[in-house]
Amino acid sequence: MLSVAARALSKPNVARAFAASARHVRGFQSATLPPLPYAYNALEPYISEEIMTLHHQKHHQTYVNGLNAAEEAYSSASSVKEQIALQAAIKFNGGGHINHSLFWKNLAPASQDGGKLVDGPLKKAIEKDFGSVEAFKKEFNTKTAAIQGSGWGWLGYNSGTGKLEVVTTSNQDPLISHVPIIGVDIWEHAFYLQYKNVKPDYLNAIWNVINFKEAESRFTATAK
Incomplete structure (x- = not known):
């Protein structure tokens, strides 16, 4: 789903293409919050249980709710003007859903080879x-x-050059210029309760729970 939706976002009519692709991939079903593949406290001490709970249950859920509402409104819009007005909401919430769905899999407890x-x-x-x-x-x-x-900060694979590159995206924009291999959320909700405004401390700590096995599976599936 993620790769199809991400490709859709690169088309000229960004949000409209994403909405159509996302509905097709889900079989016209609503987006749902994916479960975490580990307990909320499993990434401690590097990411606290409180942060993980709020990040997953509140922030990601908000993007899911926003995407579903925007897609429903888009599908029932009576004019192109109404559809255009919904594109920003679809892109923002759809990107938030895509990015966070990838982010959870990007992490693993240190006790499980994170x-x-x-x-x-x-x-x-x-x-x-x-x-x-x-x-x-x-x-x-x-x-x-x-x-x-x-x-977001990304390790992305540039299919044009065949190289890995570090790139960033703003807000909840998904990575469409490269194939995402590793993505790190740099919104304050991802770290502030634990690291306050010291981004470098959060970024240094998160490497202890990056799921490199997942990253390598994405890389090997892409760089053939």
Whole structure:
């Protein structure tokens, strides 16, 4: 679903294409909040139980609700003008749903190999494109911390160049210029209760619970 919806977002009529694609993929069913693949406290001490609970149950649920409402209104709109007026809401809430659905899978408890990048295709590609794993993390953290306001930091695969690159998106815009391999939420709701306004501390900590197995599966499925 995510890749189809993301491709739809790159078309000229962004939100309209996304709405049509999302409804098609879901069989015209409403979006639902995906369950976390671990307990709310499983990422501690790096991400607190309170943050994970609020982030998942409140913030992500809000995007799901907003997307469903916007899609319902879009499908029943009586004019193109009304449909155009709904495009921003579809893009924002649809992007929030896409990004967060990916984000939860991007994380894993440290006790379940979270934070461990073993020798393999992804590590080899990171070392080739960034020089070292540490150099990659430094570039990722620097560019992501520099986002003005809210947004996302990404490790993306550029299918045109065949390289991994660090890129950022604003607000809840999904990554459409690259194939997303790792995405990190830099909205304040993702870290403020624990790390206050110190973004670098949050970004340094999150590497301890990044699910590199999931990231490598995305990479190997794409970079063939």
